């Protein structure tokens with residue numbers, strides 16, 4: 482009998498594979514040299530293999546690497562809006578590198594940056610120049626003049642975001658051209674603002690932005706170029722409905738979603754990404770601009786009620802934190818916020834794995850631990866099904882691996898020697 486060889490074999494795992502199936506108590510995971518999963522399942526069914534490295538997880542929980550569908554790695558919530566203007570650009574790059582690593586070490590092996598991060602960071606991660614999650618990026622945010630991504634200061638003279646993450650377009654023709662520019666510049670996702678927002682000085686979350694007709698033109702344009710998801714920043718009720726009628730793939734924030742919106746999202750298979758980490762982060766009034774503070778206070782309660790109702794009514798969710806607006810490196814705390822509003826822990830785990838992978842259109846290779854998929858995984862020192870909030874503390878995420886390569890390891894002292 483020939484014994485096949487694998488590069489990594491995990492034993493003694495309690496496997497939650499991301500498909501929604503219950504935990505497998507004594508499981509193994511086998512990974513080949515290319516970082517692909519050869520086997521994930523009960524130890525009793527595991528093939529006999531010769532492994533280059535074997536690790537015994539001692540009954541700890543093995544999960545797919547998580548996917549945060551809404552981050553801003555180019556921003557740091559601890560910095561004011563003028564930080565980038567007053568800091569040497571090289572320092573800004575290193576600061577961003579640290580945030581990438583923090584995010585990876587929090588258990589996020591794939592992140593979708595919905596603007597603010599320059600494309601070079603994605604290339605740097607791909608080339609191994611910096612440790613970070615694999616990245617999808619929107620490059621810039623599309624909105625109307627005076628909309629959520631119009632960063633002109635009052636008076637209209639200068640912009641306050643040096644990262645130039647704005648893409649202004651005002652008509653059906655202009656959004657087509659803007660979409661072409663974004664595709665040219667490497668966008669993996671087109672982000673549009675169908676409402677105003679919290680952090681923008683000129684508008685309210687209830688203001689409407691990009692229209693349903695404009696979204697249809699964007700869809701036509703991206704479909705002529707291989708297709709991409711469209712993510713709508715949408716907070717007020719009418720703008721959420723415009724996004725859903727236009728046919729976006731995800732409604733980001735969705736704070737003001739009503740029953741009509743929940744029904745439409747259900748019919749279209751649209752994901753909600755409610756970014757509760759940002760909503761429920763305690764506000765520090767002294768460090769916020771007054772207009773921002775007032776808007777946030779008003780919307781916390783609205784969000785709690787509407788998102789709980791969407792969960793109750795069976796809407797589809799993908800995990801997204803808006804890290805950058807809230808703190809980086811505690812991404813999995815989002816799962817406990819979803820559970821607080823009524824979601825089951827298993828559904829919350831799927832929102833952060835299989836469902837987020839589906840939203841990013843990478844579910845053929847990521848999001849679950851199944852044979853043939855890329856071996857992105859995390860090991861938790863806690864049971865997320867009984868204490869999901871503990872996952873939000875990075876010290877409880879003891880191992881993180883991307884494509885079969887272990888990139889964080891707090892179990893080093895337990896390492897079993899090769900061949901043991």
Ligand SMILES: [Zn+2]
Nearest residue numbers: 551553595803
């Ligand atoms: Zn955002």
